Amino acid sequence: MPSGRKGSVPRGSNLLQAAQELGVELESICGGRQTCGKCQVIIESGHFPKHGLTSHPDHLSPPSPLESEYDQEHNLNGRRLACAAEILADVLITVPEESQAHKQIIAKEATQRFIEIDPAIRQVYVEVEPPELGDPRGEWERIALALEKQWSLQELTIDSKLLPDLQSSLRAGDYKVTVTLWQDKEVVRIQPGYSEGSYGVAIDIGSTTVVAHLCDLRTGDVLATQATMNPQVRFGEDLMSRISYINSEPQGFVRMNRMIIKSINELIEKATAKADLTPQDITDVVAVGNTVMHHIFLGINPTQLGVAPFALAIDSPIDLKARDLGLSIHLSGRVHLLPIIAGHVGADNVGVMLAESPQEQDEVTLIVDVGTNAEIILGDKNKVYVASSPTGPAFEGAQITHGQRAAPGAIERIRIDPKTLEPRFKVIGYPQWIASGSNGLIPSEVKATGICGSGIIEAIAELFLAGIIDSKGHFLSTSADRSSRVHYDVGEAYYVLVDEQLSSTGSPIVITQEDVRAIQLAKAALYAGTKLLMDHRSITKIDRVILAGAFGTFISPYHAMVLGLIPDCDLDKVNAVGNAAGDGARLALLNKQLRLKAARIARTVEYVETPLATNFQDEFVAALNLPHASDPFPHLDGVLPLPTVEVQKKRKNRIRSKYRSRS
């Protein structure tokens, strides 16, 4: 399912129950009576190596009489009603958006930014000389002449797809027409008479989420923002699994390309409908995305991006016609893609730089976009460096015992009392803090389903601050004496964050020693990458930190620093900027000069291949500690626990301690 959740359920459970058990809420009005048809799901068919299973519609019970009846009346189109289908063997389920009870939380609202409006698309009104006997010139040539005389526009071309309707448009407007121009070079739309309104869409194709901002190209206003899950998620959460799928399935690449184009078309349709427009009114699109999404969107097989040396098909900015990609906007509409920097540093990062402009700052700025692959941008007006660090999917909740994506029910905030070791937490969708005693005080339907990325970061930092784990990330056996929430045994240590009464699954939600290790590895990769860029820039401290991306919006800067995810910095200067990549796309949509600027940025930043650096391993190992083995964190003075007297560590050096105690 697109939620990425998987698990085992007893044979014979229906899909609705199974989904609920796994923390995926399906829409249901009739409550499982097989009548409302709200819980429709799609059954995937085939072998899915990523999930290690073979899924087939036959792995479910055949449709019940009630379900067949519903199908006859409403046509299920091959879908099943989750409440009717009983699980007999492995199945992979996709939950269509309309069947999801809670839509994903996406911090991708368009941010307010100062933008000078100078779009690539503009409309001009011209009055054209009507044809006459004895004047053999074509209608287009007379339009071109009018544009030259009235608007000083020269050497224009016209998109060939406009020619069939050219003459009828001229006549309908009595030889007065509104011409839409792209870059003052090409005519992309001709409307009869005077017409006002040109519109464009800025798209951020993320590996998990795709977002579209519909903009008025004249005013710069965002008329609608529409987001959806990237449908490719079912083929793998991270980019490398998607490339693997392409490599193993002959039709894999074509399917992924079609899926993303279809999703974007649907987004544009929904966004334009919201603004009382149609996709035909859209004449310009600017898209950003990571390198793999960029290539798939363009119809380029991304296989080469899966193996070193990670060769890109193209890194320059690209202009092309929307119809060549299969985008259903105006037939002559244009698409622009921002440039790419390196194999794993894509147009989305260029978008971030366009939006945040580190290359124009006096202060040394660190921009971190945390995801499966963390992108790091560091520099100031002297020089900007970028790198990509393989953090793995731990920050997205994968590889964590009770990890999950950010969705209603996920724990996003955590505090642990350093004295009693009692936790309190907040789940997405409910505004109050929840503690173990608050059973009766909160609505019974508010239950925690798991821990999302921002929650995990806070959890590990709080465990450290409360002295439950030490700076090496090890659960202290003595903390088990301090509270029954801590369990310590050789090979098994964990902290009970949520008691079973407050958990949606009915069993406690815990944070284990392995979870701590997974987060340590992920954060060390990020920190080590940052340190290498600081070395390149020859600096030892940074002035400002920007947390970019949907995830960055929810990270607590304080906890990120305690954990050592980011280097020491004034906490007031650590800010989240939301979807800066999408903002960058919007800037480039509304101002054509910024497209040139983006190309300049991509040429002037320096890419650093971090894993190849000789000191990467040393930096990585030193960064495994909380917050770090040797780097100072003066801004956390008085906050961090004193280095624990590591007496109770693991194993005693008997002979040395004997001698030590003698002296």
Place this chain on the structure above:
Amino acid sequence: MNDEIDISQLETAEILELIQDDLYDGLADEVVVSVKELLNRDMTPYDVLTQGLVAGMAVVGNDFRDGILFVPEVLMAAKAMKAGMEILRPLLVETGAPQVGSMVIGTVKGDIHDIGKNLVAMMMEGAGFNVINLGINTDADAFIDAIREHNVDILGMSALLTTTMPYMQVVIDALKDQGLREQIIVLVGGAPLNEAFAEEIGADAYCRDAAVAVETAKKLIAIKRGQLT
């Protein structure tokens, strides 16, 4: 810290215990002092290796497996082990001591990640193996050349990307073509792998982490040498 203990006053058994504890604490200089002292007492280099260093690293490996120790501590221990080994290695050769085993290890072609693989290499050395580390982006030819040149018992391959792990199959097929597959133990590891994948490509075992790699290597070598069945 050295001056705290007059090592010459300790029983030999106590020094062996001290080596193990000092390895655990990553005290390289202290390990060297103890190794020298034991050699002075005419303990054979092989006994110092097995009863001191290897025994100590086994404890480190166990605690790593159990989540008690983490990468930095294991690296410190491995460095201390290496310091002790530098003294022992020439003496082991000189005395013709039996070899624990030998291994060629590398990250496969297309992949440039090597921290996990380096950790395995160090733990294997800690267990007394002779390890030839080929680094990153290693192709089948490089693996085969090294196997031939050093005549090793074990081939270890690592991959961190789902896109590069299929190359392990290429290497194993090449081993078969060259008639080398039967004589060598193939161990594979890396974040995206699992046991099913190892079986599918015809490797001898998948190793979840460095501690498991050492255990598996020891077990498979013993079987190969007919010490176990």
